[in-house]
Amino acid sequence: MNVYPGADTTFSLYQDSGDGYAFEQGDYSLSLLAWDDSKQKLKLKAVKKSRIYNREIKVNVVKCFPTKP
Numbered sequence: 001m002n003v004y005p006g007a008d009t010t011f012s013l014y015q016d017s018g019d020g021y022a023f024e025q026g027d028y029s030l031s032l033l034a035w036d037d038s039k040q041k042l043k044l045k046a047v048k049k050s051r052i053y054n055r056e057i058k059v060n061v062v063k064c065f066p067t068k069p
Helices: none
Strands: 008-016 027-036 040-049
Touching: none
Parallel strands: none
Antiparallel strands: 008 027, 027 040
């Protein structure tokens, strides 16, 4: 995840097994990630957890700063 300074942002992360149609029966996970620019922190909130599909989420935050021409 690349973070550019100056603004807060959020996005949703959808995950499923990727090998069938179990998501149609609700077997998927949905997480909300929110970047707070003033605190320089990333928060992760599970919105929906899968009943049987469970994958660890690893996030590497890279702060990007514009270069001067």
